[in-house]
Each structure stands twice: as C-alpha cells, then as structure tokens.
Amino acid sequence: MELVKQVIGPELSLFEKKFADNVKGTNPLLDRIMRFIIKRKGKQMRPMFVFLSAKIASGIFDDTYRAASLIELLHTATLVHDDVVDNAMIRRNFFSINALWKNKIAVLVGDYLLSKGLLLSLEHNDHEILKITSRAVREMSEGELLQMEKARKLDIKEDIYFEIIRAKTASLLSAACSAGAFSATKDPQVAEHFRLFGEKVGIAFQIKDDLFDYGQDNVGKPTGIDIKEKKMTLPLIYTLQNADKETRRKIIYIVKNQNTDRAKVDEVIRYVQASGGIEYASQKMDAYRNEAMELLRTYPASPARDAMEQLVDYVIDRKY
Numbered sequence: 001m002e003l004v005k006q007v008i009g010p011e012l013s014l015f016e017k018k019f020a021d022n023v024k025g026t027n028p029l030l031d032r033i034m035r036f037i038i039k040r041k042g043k044q045m046r047p048m049f050v051f052l053s054a055k056i057a058s059g060i061f062d063d064t065y066r067a068a069s070l071i072e073l074l075h076t077a078t079l080v081h082d083d084v085v086d087n088a089m090i091r092r093n094f095f096s097i098n099a100l101w102k103n104k105i106a107v108l109v110g111d112y113l114l115s116k117g118l119l120l121s122l123e124h125n126d127h128e129i130l131k132i133t134s135r136a137v138r139e140m141s142e143g144e145l146l147q148m149e150k151a152r153k154l155d156i157k158e159d160i161y162f163e164i165i166r167a168k169t170a171s172l173l174s175a176a177c178s179a180g181a182f183s184a185t186k187d188p189q190v191a192e193h194f195r196l197f198g199e200k201v202g203i204a205f206q207i208k209d210d211l212f213d214y215g216q217d218n219v220g221k222p223t224g225i226d227i228k229e230k231k232m233t234l235p236l237i238y239t240l241q242n243a244d245k246e247t248r249r250k251i252i253y254i255v256k257n258q259n260t261d262r263a264k265v266d267e268v269i270r271y272v273q274a275s276g277g278i279e280y281a282s283q284k285m286d287a288y289r290n291e292a293m294e295l296l297r298t299y300p301a302s303p304a305r306d307a308m309e310q311l312v313d314y315v316i317d318r319k320y
Helices: 002-022 028-039 045-057 062-086 097-123 127-151 158-185 188-212 234-242 245-257 262-275 277-296 303-317
Strands: none
Touching: 002 045, 002 062, 002 303, 028 097, 045 062, 045 158, 045 188, 045 303, 062 097, 062 127, 062 158, 097 127, 127 158, 127 188, 158 188, 158 234, 188 234, 188 277, 188 303, 234 245, 234 262, 234 277, 245 262, 262 277, 277 303
16 A cells, blocks of 8 residues: 555545544534544545546546545445444444444434535535435445345345445445546546446455455454345355255255354355355456456556555455
C-alpha cells in the first residue's frame, strides 16, 4: 500500500479533517459518539477508491472530497445499522455503537450519518453523485433481503449468489469508483466505466471473504462462520451442485439443523475442500480481478493507475 500512500497521501490526510468536520454532532452525546467513530475508523479503502478513480480519470477536486465523505458516511451508517440487525457487540476489535449505547441510540446514529451524507451532497448540488450512491444503498438493502429470503430454503444457485453479492457487497465499492470518476470528469460514460470496474473488484472481494470461511488461509479466526449463519457462499454452492443426492442431502441437513455443532461444521468444510469448491471459487475470484484490471488498463499508465492496481491486489490478496 506504499504506492497508494505516496500517490494520494496528502488527499487522504485532508479528507480525514474534512470528514471529521462533516460528522460533528450538535449535542454532547452525539459529538462523543462521532469522536468514537472517527477514532476507530477502518482502513478507509472506499475513499481510496474514490480518490484514485478521480485521479486516473482526470484529477481531484472539491467534489471528490465530498464524494469520498458521502461514501464513507453511508458506509459507516450501514455498519452501525448492521451491528444492530446482527446484534454484534464487536466492530474492528472494539465495542460496537449498540454495545456501548444500546440499539435505539445506534439506529438513530446510523440515521444521523445518512442524513449528513444527504445534506452534504444537496447543499453543494452534487445531485449526480448523490444519485450514484443512493442507488448503491438501495441495492445493498435489496441484496441483503434476497439473501435472507433464500437462506430459509438454502436453494441459492450460482446466478442468484452473484446477484446477491453484486448488490450487497459490490454496489458500494462500484459507487465509490463511479462517484470519484464523475467528480473529476462530469462524464456519465466515464463514471459507468469505473462503476463496472468497481463492481468486478467488489465481487472478487466478496469471494475472498467466502474463501476465508473454509480455511484457505491461516487468518487467525474461526472457520465455518458462514455455515453457522446458513449463508450460501460460492464454495458451498459449487459443492452442492456437484455432489450426489445423498451427500447433498447430508450437507443441507447439517447447515439447516446442526450448524452449531463444531464437528458437523468441520465435516461440511471437509466436503467443500474435497469437492474442489475452494479451487473453483478462487478461479472465479481471479477471473473477476482480471476483468477489472482490463478495464483499468484502458487508461494510460500512470502512478495513480499503478496505485489502483496495488490497491486491488491488496483487497483481494489480503490475509484477513
């Protein structure tokens, strides 16, 4: 990530100041929670995609900083709401907002962040960027609901799986790239080109997450979490599609009824590993990465393009 920091380091530093200003609360409780969020922020990969997309397309402008802030506000809001939905007490190795301030306050904080993003765009007439990001929020909700619906029957086929992860995971990353490119060019075609690039990266990113659950890397965390949550990931879908009837029935029974039994979960993991599901998912991940790189390389070579390639490799080859 060194090249990324060299190419957009000053912009990221300025962005952090602008973002802190954009989330300032209007009362002591809200201000305290906002400081907590800023102090425990993640790697800010999505703002990186915004700035690098803008820089490759044309350059970085005031609109770009607002686009990055909007993406980060929406991303943070969805994480806060997700923790409430999932009853998650930990986020990035710290207590979540709902763990510290309870669900009602966490929901309101998420709503506050969403409203701050909307107002930031509307007050500067960034209507197209707001449209790009609003579509992403809609798609994220639709993807999550589709996954919940299909989880009841465990009947997800590969095409539905890709529809779910495109909407649920890839849409915000594609919006980051699209918004960054539009902020620099005001050209819908350029924005669409980067949206498609971001979508392919986002899909590869999610497949990588799927693979972690089956122990293809020693990531220092438990495997089988997706199985316990009855999530139909690509390695498992491939295994079920290629298993004989008896094995398929057994796997589905374990996922539905024995998903809290560690030995049974490990049995499913072994089935997936033996079936070639890991290799199949890895090939799909690499195919999406290669398609993304092809789109990126239609732009001339530059430090910004090299940095974007490094960032893509980082998010897909990460070990956790």
